[in-house]
Amino acid sequence: MPVRTTVVGSWWLHPEMEEDLARHHAGKCSAKESEAILNRAATKAIKEQRELGLDEWTGGEYHTDNFILHIHKMMTGFEIDKPQADDVFDYDDMTHAKIVGNITAPRGLGYLEAFRREKKLPGGVKKAAVVAPYEVCVAGRDQIEALAPQVPAITKIVNAELRAMADEGCTNVQLDAPIFGGEVNMGMMTAQQAADLIAPCFEGVKAKKSLHFCNGNLRGRPISHALHCAPWVEILERLDGVVDIAAFEVKYFFQWIERDAFKRMPKSMELAAGIVDGPREHHRIVHAPRQIAAEPIRAQEMRAAPLRGDGEREGRERGGEQQPGRPGRAPGARSAHGERPRWTASLWASKVSLKVCRPPPVATK
Numbered sequence: 001m002p003v004r005t006t007v008v009g010s011w012w013l014h015p016e017m018e019e020d021l022a023r024h025h026a027g028k029c030s031a032k033e034s035e036a037i038l039n040r041a042a043t044k045a046i047k048e049q050r051e052l053g054l055d056e057w058t059g060g061e062y063h064t065d066n067f068i069l070h071i072h073k074m075m076t077g078f079e080i081d082k083p084q085a086d087d088v089f090d091y092d093d094m095t096h097a098k099i100v101g102n103i104t105a106p107r108g109l110g111y112l113e114a115f116r117r118e119k120k121l122p123g124g125v126k127k128a129a130v131v132a133p134y135e136v137c138v139a140g141r142d143q144i145e146a147l148a149p150q151v152p153a154i155t156k157i158v159n160a161e162l163r164a165m166a167d168e169g170c171t172n173v174q175l176d177a178p179i180f181g182g183e184v185n186m187g188m189m190t191a192q193q194a195a196d197l198i199a200p201c202f203e204g205v206k207a208k209k210s211l212h213f214c215n216g217n218l219r220g221r222p223i224s225h226a227l228h229c230a231p232w233v234e235i236l237e238r239l240d241g242v243v244d245i246a247a248f249e250v251k252y253f254f255q256w257i258e259r260d261a262f263k264r265m266p267k268s269m270e271l272a273a274g275i276v277d278g279p280r281e282h283h284r285i286v287h288a289p290r291q292i293a294a295e296p297i298r299a300q301e302m303r304a305a306p307l308r309g310d311g312e313r314e315g316r317e318r319g320g321e322q323q324p325g326r327p328g329r330a331p332g333a334r335s336a337h338g339e340r341p342r343w344t345a346s347l348w349a350s351k352v353s354l355k356v357c358r359p360p361p362v363a364t365k
Contacts (some may be wrong), residue, residue, distance in 0.1 A: 004055045005053070005054045005055050006054065006055060006056050006127065006247070006272050006274075007049065007054065007056075007057065007127070008129070008176075008212055008214075008247055008249065008274070009058050009061045009063075009127075009128075009129045009176065009212075010044040010058075010060060010061040010067070010175075010176070011048070011049065011058065011060035011061070011062075012060075014041070014044055016043055017041045017044070017062075018039065018041075019036060020037045020041075021041060023037075023060055023071060023204035024037050024038065025065040033119065035284050036147075037354050038063055038114070038117065039117065039118075039121060041062040042059035042060055042114075042117075042118045042121055042125075043121050043122060044060075044150075045057075045058070045059060045062070046058075046059060046118070046121060046122065046123045046124075046125065046239070047059075047122070047123065050123050055309070056125050056126040056127045056171075056172060057123070057125060057126055057127065058128060058129075059114060059115075059117075059118035059120075059124075059125050059128070061114075061129070062114075063110055063113075064110070065112075066088065066218075066296060067131075067176075068131055068138050069084060069094060069095070069137075070110075071109070071131065071138065072095055072097055072136065072138075072139040073104055074105050074107060074108070074109050074110055075103055075136065075137070076098060076101065076102070076103065076104045076105075076106065076309055077099060077100060077101040077102050077103035077104060077150075077187070078097035078098065078100065078137075079097055079098045079100045079241040080096070080097045080100070081096060081097060081098050082095065082096040082097075082141070082232070083095060083297070085256070088218075089216065089218075089219060090175050090219075090221065091218055091221075091223055091357060093136070094139070095115060096139055096140075097139040097140050097144075097281055098140065099137075099140040099144070099146040099147060099150075101144050102150065102153070103136075103137055103150050103153065103154055104153070104157070105136075105157050105223055106357040108157075108160075109130060109131070109136065109157065109158070109160060109161050109260045110159045111128060111129065111130045111131075111161050111165070111280045112130075112164050112165055114128070115128045115165045115168070115170055116168065119169060125170070125171060126139065126170075126171050127170070127171070127172040127173075127174060128165050128170050128172075128173060128174070129173070129174035129176045129212065130158055130161045130162050130165070130173070130174070130175060130201075131158070131176045131177075131211075132158060132175050132177035132178070132180060132197075132198070133151055133155050133158055133177075133197065133200060133201070133245055133362040134177070134179040134180065134197075135155040135176060135178070135179055136154050136157065136158065137150070137154060138179070138272060139173075141179070148315060151197070152200075155197070155200050155201055156200075156312070156339055157255070158175070158201050159200060159201050159202070159203055159204070160206050161355040162175065162201060162202065163203075163204050164208075165207075166205045166206050166207035167206065170207055171207055171208060172207060172208040172209075172245070173205055173207050173208070173209060173210070174199050174209075174210035174211070174212055174245075174247060175198065175202065175210070175211050175212065176212045176214070176305075177194075177198060177211060177212060177213060178212070178213060178214045179223075180213070181194075181213030181214065181215065181224075181232055181235075181294055182215055182216055182222075182224035182226075184231045184232065184234070184235060185215065185224050185226040185231055186224055186225060186228070187226075187231075187245060190352065191231065191234035191235045191237075191238060192238055194235045195235050195238035195239050198211065198235070198242070198243075199239060199242050201243055202243070208244045208245060209242065209243055209244045209245070210243070210244065210246075210247045210248040210272070211236075211239070211243045211245070211246055211247065212248070212249075213226060213229075213232050213235075213246075213247075213248050213249070213298055214248070214249035215227050215252070217249075227252040227254045228254055228255060229248060229250050229255040229258055229261070229308060230259060230261035232246070233257065233261045233262060233264050233265060234246060236266060236269060237264060237265075238264060238268070239266075239361030240268055241266075241268060244268070244269060244270065245269065245270045245272055245274040246265065246269055246270070246271050246272065246273075247274070248271070248272070248273050248274070249274060250273050250274070258333070288338050290320055325360065344365070
């Protein structure tokens, strides 16, 4: 079976781009300067991914700030009551906002704009992603009663960006929906409820449709306390004919022992089951499962290695001491693109042949 490779979306931050990207996300650049900065970063990311031999590549998602830290800036209907911390280290450091009106995106979510810019760069882009409705309103996600009636309208915003990217030439459009995956794992949402929220996002999309789940990763820490993947297959079974590729991050041991669950995937779907490289120094290395390290993906630039997340950090611990449960990091070490993990070398197969444990039942509310 040939091994194909893909990326979920983001690429690592190059040291020479770090300061300029920080200025862009802080709103300190003119529109012309921002465009030039983003183009330089995306051009380098595209070039590196192609040189590594990946089958599809992205522009690196440098237009986003640590995946979704920026997203509330694209929306109306929010009133910030807790600004983002200067050093975002944990999930409670993110911006929090009250829902005070209709949630809209007058300028779009930014993903379509990025695709339009990046497809003109050398090599173009073969894949692009848009975040799911709950990620769009993450700043006010805890206000369930106020949010619920607005979900259909937010879904239409997401769908519009996905459809437009496909119509304008993107061959693989992806919905990034880690909150749905995490809530199903934790029993806060049923598989059917998740599928009912996901399917409308893809309505009318004329391209390969990928769905990304993970358990969250902010400097190595998941947002979900239930680190499973078997329940996600229950969602896929309800999306037969809707989703073409399941792009799942599966790095935890609990997920490994649940691998038999993927036998139940609809035959219409492909599986891109991959690992995440914990951010650290800017190594030009693709971390791949040991069994594919010898495959023709510039093997000299790859190495099989154990997974580790980025619990690494410096600074926030008082007096230089680590806080309990917050691993430290070597002084001076740098982190990858906006502290978001670098997704690499997913094993991409049309079907899987796996055995071992029976997966646990899906938790339902």
